[in-house]
Amino acid sequence: MQFDAVICDIDGCLGPESHHPLDASSLARLAEHNRRAIASRDLPVIALASGRPFPFVECLCRLMANTVVPCIAENGVWLYDPVQGDFVIDPAVTPNDLASVGALAQWITRELAPKGVVMQPGKSASISIYHPDTDYLMSLMPTIAGISHSHSWPIRVSRTVRWINLDLTHVSKATGIARLIARSGLEKSRLAGVGDSLSDLAIAERVAYFACPSNADEKLKPHAQYVSNHEEIEGVLDIIEHLGGLRDS
Numbered sequence: 001m002q003f004d005a006v007i008c009d010i011d012g013c014l015g016p017e018s019h020h021p022l023d024a025s026s027l028a029r030l031a032e033h034n035r036r037a038i039a040s041r042d043l044p045v046i047a048l049a050s051g052r053p054f055p056f057v058e059c060l061c062r063l064m065a066n067t068v069v070p071c072i073a074e075n076g077v078w079l080y081d082p083v084q085g086d087f088v089i090d091p092a093v094t095p096n097d098l099a100s101v102g103a104l105a106q107w108i109t110r111e112l113a114p115k116g117v118v119m120q121p122g123k124s125a126s127i128s129i130y131h132p133d134t135d136y137l138m139s140l141m142p143t144i145a146g147i148s149h150s151h152s153w154p155i156r157v158s159r160t161v162r163w164i165n166l167d168l169t170h171v172s173k174a175t176g177i178a179r180l181i182a183r184s185g186l187e188k189s190r191l192a193g194v195g196d197s198l199s200d201l202a203i204a205e206r207v208a209y210f211a212c213p214s215n216a217d218e219k220l221k222p223h224a225q226y227v228s229n230h231e232e233i234e235g236v237l238d239i240i241e242h243l244g245g246l247r248d249s
Contacts, residue, residue: 053122076176
């Protein structure tokens with residue numbers, strides 16, 4: 001076996017960025033793969049690294065039958081350990097950091113909510129915002145970055161296909177993977193990763209092998225050792241098969 005685990009993004013990889021349903025049958029295939037991987041110890045376990053709130057990541061981790069490899073939520077803020085069933089916030093997140101995120105959330109509520117911008121519920125040390133007019137939403141990035149800078153809020157402004165992510169500058173999927181490695185004892189040389197947006201460069205730089213589905217950002221693809229011809233979860237299934245780890249019953 002070349003890899004012990006595959007650290008996979010969710011939106012744009014295991015599911016669509018949109019509100020459309022998840023592909024339950026494909027997720028069931030990945031869950032069956034994880035059961036075999038954990039039982040046989042000769043296949044890579046599929047784990048998660050996502051910007052999604054903790055409850056969503058925990059739910060998907062359990063649905064995918066991952067009982068051994070920690071998963072990352074909220075772009076590194078939280079680590080969910082399925083072995084212990086516990087959840088640990090990054091110790092680098094300080095009370096001042098939480099106050100900064102709260103102040104930015106108040107500004108968004110006051111200035112942007114009346115214009116139709118909404119914040120994703122459930123996050124505790126980061127913010128994700130959405131508007132149905134994606135072009136309008138992305139036009140707000142410089143303004144938000146400027147406001148954060150003027151108030152000395154340590155906020156990183158980035159985007160996915162349809163969302164803007166506002167994360168603490170010193171917390172990311174990369175720091176989450178570092179914590180995952182420390183907690184699990186896994187080694188970078190035996191980790192693979194899957195992502196679709198530029199924020200997933202944080203995964204690529206912390207694993208030995210990185211791959212993308214075909215819908216990935218064109219600027220991300222040059223950082224991948226393998227780019228699938230398939231989109232989203234079909235691309236992930238193809239990537240796992242490419243790694244020699246997907247077996248049908």
